[in-house]
Amino acid sequence: MSTTDPGTVERAFAAALYADDDTALDTGASLLAADPGTDAELARRGRELVAALWRRGWQPADVVRMVRRDLAEDHVRLVCDLILAEAGPRPGRQEPRTGPGAAAGGRRWAAQLAELEPAPPYRGDRFTRATVVLELYRLLLRLPALEPLHDPRPRPAAEDPGRGEPASRMLGRIRALLAKAEATGYPEEAEALTAKAQELMARHSIDEALLASGGRGGGGPAHGGPGACRIGVEPPYEQAKAVLLDAVARANNCQAVWNEPFCFSTVVGYEAELEVVELLYTSLLVQATSAMTRAEAAIRKAGGRRRTKTFRQSFLAAYAHRMGTRLTETTEHQIAEAKAETDGEVLPVLASREAAVRAETDRLFPRTTTTRLRGVTDEEGWRQGREAADRARTGRAPGLPGR
Structure with missing residues (x-):
């Protein structure tokens, strides 16, 4: 069974996420690429970053839009996977498990999730993949807070039949x-x-x-x-x-x-x-x-x-x-x-x-x-x-x- 040094992810993040140069990014990616046991922890950290964005007022479509503008298609596929994973099981793609959408009817939130498709399994080398992960996480970490939005709460059907x-x-x-x-x-x-x-x-x-x-x-x-x-x-x-x-x-x-x-x-x-x-x-x-x-x-x-x-x-x-x-x-x-x-x-x-x-x-x-x-x-x-x-x-x- 593969195991990982719990400090590997922390060292990679410390090297890459808070610096802007490519050398720091390469250092972090090299640490992650050399330790296959980091994958599960990296995915967990990514879901945490996405959940933190919801608390800061972002919505799924906003995040995907920013990633598509500033990064590349590999990053877009990765962030879509993280958003879908953070939302949890969604039979019939109903509303999300977390985030402000769940508190306000979530119709638009659910519609944004429904537009996302899981990415196919990644088949490239580990260093390239680790670089994509760190570039994405660096962007997500630096997004500022936005005004929190809520869908207007619709009338319950029982109160307004047929409307x-x-x-x-x-x-x-x-x-x-x-x-x-x-x-x-x-x-x-x-x-x-x-x-x-x-x-x-x-x-x-x-x-x-x-x-x-x-x-x-x-x-x-x-x-x-x-x-x-x-x-x-x-x-x-x-x-x-x-x-x-x-x-x-x-x-x-x-x-x-x-x-x-x-x-x-x-x-x-x-x-x-x-x-x-x-x-x-x-x-x-x-x-x-x-x-x-x-x-x-x-x-x-x-x-x-x-x-x-x-x-x-x-x-x-x-x-x-x-x-x-x-x-x-x-x-x-x-x-x-x-x-x-x-x-x-x-x-x-x-x-x-x-x-x-x-x-x-x-x-x-x-x-x-x-x-x-x-x-x-x-x-x-x-x-x-x-x-x-x-x-x-x-x-x-x-x-x-x-x-």
């Missing part, structure tokens, strides 16, 4: 419309599908607010307040992407706070709005990128100059700016319709939820700053991006059935 199924059907329709908009090769069709999706989103949000407040057959006051989720905002053109996400969030009664160093924005809002913000942002990003690619191809075909990074940054910034206006117009139109249908009942409900979202944002982020959008200097890129956003109109789409 989940209509909401699920509505979100299914929205997903289907956006998927078609992303897949079609015809810009006009994509515009109409996206417009209908935003209309459904706005109406879904209003209906959820009325139900939670006791209107339209709701069961009384809401059982929970706003929650928050993190959405990746990664290079390239991350500033323009952050502006687009902010525009989508504001149009859907949410607030977004961008964390540039860690490549995500935190979106604060009620559960119904959080879901549609993530759906619409992801879809619009796909559509904007496709429109930008088509614009560049058309310019090249016409013999124009080769497009640059500033063209793309300007295109996406203009798209985000104009899209924010269009989304807000659609939401305001839906609120006006709901106001007429409810004799104004909807207005204080929405105002109350808006105030709650602001208060939760201020609690999570008592100190925020604004940043100036950089690199928006290409006039042609700005014009093309604005026109692309105008084509993706967000009012009622002609030729599509009403809600």
Whole structure:
């Protein structure tokens, strides 16, 4: 039976984890590679590092995003294994054993775990493997604390029978419309599908607010307040992407706070709005990128100059700016319709939820700053991006059935 000197792991960690140079890393990796009995202890230490990150406010998707940004695919596979091992047995991939997700319903947490796949058995040499382990652990150890997030607690099914199924059907329709908009090769069709999706989103949000407040057959006051989720905002053109996400969030009664160093924005809002913000942002990003690619191809075909990074940054910034206006117009139109249908009942409900979202944002982020959008200097890129956003109109789409 293989045994290990209990000091081997400690000596390797002391040599490699708290230094930045490759020599220290090689020393630590050599110690571990020479002692096969360290494997179980290394895995245990890795699970402890992951559990400590949960206590510091990190979530599975956040950790994987940082490892993918700063390290290599071998490190990503290793951290996925550690996260899955730390979560423990998950029949049917249900919610995790530990971490804040378990205390707040854990739906998003469980969804993040469900996206991870165990890595195949490692077949390389021990020194290379030990180097990967130490590089990963060095990164995990140095990640700072984040604001702890909790999923909004949903109403128990017993208190609100039948409510989940209509909401699920509505979100299914929205997903289907956006998927078609992303897949079609015809810009006009994509515009109409996206417009209908935003209309459904706005109406879904209003209906959820009325139900939670006791209107339209709701069961009384809401059982929970706003929650928050993190959405990746990664290079390239991350500033323009952050502006687009902010525009989508504001149009859907949410607030977004961008964390540039860690490549995500935190979106604060009620559960119904959080879901549609993530759906619409992801879809619009796909559509904007496709429109930008088509614009560049058309310019090249016409013999124009080769497009640059500033063209793309300007295109996406203009798209985000104009899209924010269009989304807000659609939401305001839906609120006006709901106001007429409810004799104004909807207005204080929405105002109350808006105030709650602001208060939760201020609690999570008592100190925020604004940043100036950089690199928006290409006039042609700005014009093309604005026109692309105008084509993706967000009012009622002609030729599509009403809600």
